[in-house]
Amino acid sequence: MKVGCFSLIDPFTPLEHQLAQIQDMGFKYADVTDNHTGASLLGTIDMTASVSLDSNPADIKAAYSKYGLEITSVCCHANLLDPPAPFRYGTTEIMKGIYMANALGVRDVITTEGHMQTDWSKNLSEKERIFAFAEKLYEPARLAEALGVRILIEPHGIISDDIAALGGVLDKLGNVSSVGVNLDTGNCWLGGTDPVEMAKAFKDQIGHIHWKDMPADMESERGKSYGCGMGSIAIGDGVVDIEGVIAVLGDSVEYTTLEVAGTGALLASYEYLKHHGAE
Numbered sequence: 001m002k003v004g005c006f007s008l009i010d011p012f013t014p015l016e017h018q019l020a021q022i023q024d025m026g027f028k029y030a031d032v033t034d035n036h037t038g039a040s041l042l043g044t045i046d047m048t049a050s051v052s053l054d055s056n057p058a059d060i061k062a063a064y065s066k067y068g069l070e071i072t073s074v075c076c077h078a079n080l081l082d083p084p085a086p087f088r089y090g091t092t093e094i095m096k097g098i099y100m101a102n103a104l105g106v107r108d109v110i111t112t113e114g115h116m117q118t119d120w121s122k123n124l125s126e127k128e129r130i131f132a133f134a135e136k137l138y139e140p141a142r143l144a145e146a147l148g149v150r151i152l153i154e155p156h157g158i159i160s161d162d163i164a165a166l167g168g169v170l171d172k173l174g175n176v177s178s179v180g181v182n183l184d185t186g187n188c189w190l191g192g193t194d195p196v197e198m199a200k201a202f203k204d205q206i207g208h209i210h211w212k213d214m215p216a217d218m219e220s221e222r223g224k225s226y227g228c229g230m231g232s233i234a235i236g237d238g239v240v241d242i243e244g245v246i247a248v249l250g251d252s253v254e255y256t257t258l259e260v261a262g263t264g265a266l267l268a269s270y271e272y273l274k275h276h277g278a279e
Helices: 015-024 057-066 091-104 126-147 163-172 185-190 195-201 216-221 242-249 263-275
Strands: 002-005 029-032 070-075 108-111 150-153 179-184 206-211 255-258
Touching (some): 002 263, 029 255, 057 070, 057 091, 091 108, 091 126, 108 206, 126 150, 126 163, 126 179, 150 163, 150 206, 163 179, 163 195, 185 206, 195 242, 206 242, 255 263
Parallel strands (some): 002 255, 108 150, 179 206
């Protein structure tokens, strides 16, 4: 199991700054964490690590290679339950991410349904939400299959945090090989699901892991909050059964990513995973 780092360590700094930090901490792997379409105002003044999906993939690959880093995934976290709109990250952006991953030689594009932003989505039944989720991934799944890329759904919302509902999305898509699961240990726990049980349920479909642990004082938020960008503590210091997940998945997952805030907690998490056989 290989352990990488998310590429948003310091806010309001450019991508190369993030990559230099990741290299300095001893990581060999990193993801493309944030991206957008078109141009970015903050990007023109080097105040964001967001990558344009319309950029030349060779430039992105060169930037990571400069710091000795292998790209493990392209993150395309979307909003898939609200109605499509030009200002919502959705099917179009995921498909651009698939093209980018293919050009980068990266297998996995990670997405999710995200937080509901409209009354329309909040009033849908679970069955309707499963349909909306799957419908927006239908064409991306076909494109991923054609290009040898895999879409991985991350627990990060009311459907993907639930084992049965996430299974419903996969079923609706035909359980195709181009769609799998990215297990996020912290998000899954926060959404009210046991990450060990999710690991067991989707063991053959989990292609990547986002490592997070959660503090005990977040217990009251379980089942009420869906997803967080990063963990606030080192893994192994909280209430998530990280060892249980490792025991289930073992060496079946090649690439994983730490999503932990703070250099000290990041390095402690890295050492924890190396102690359990990761590199």
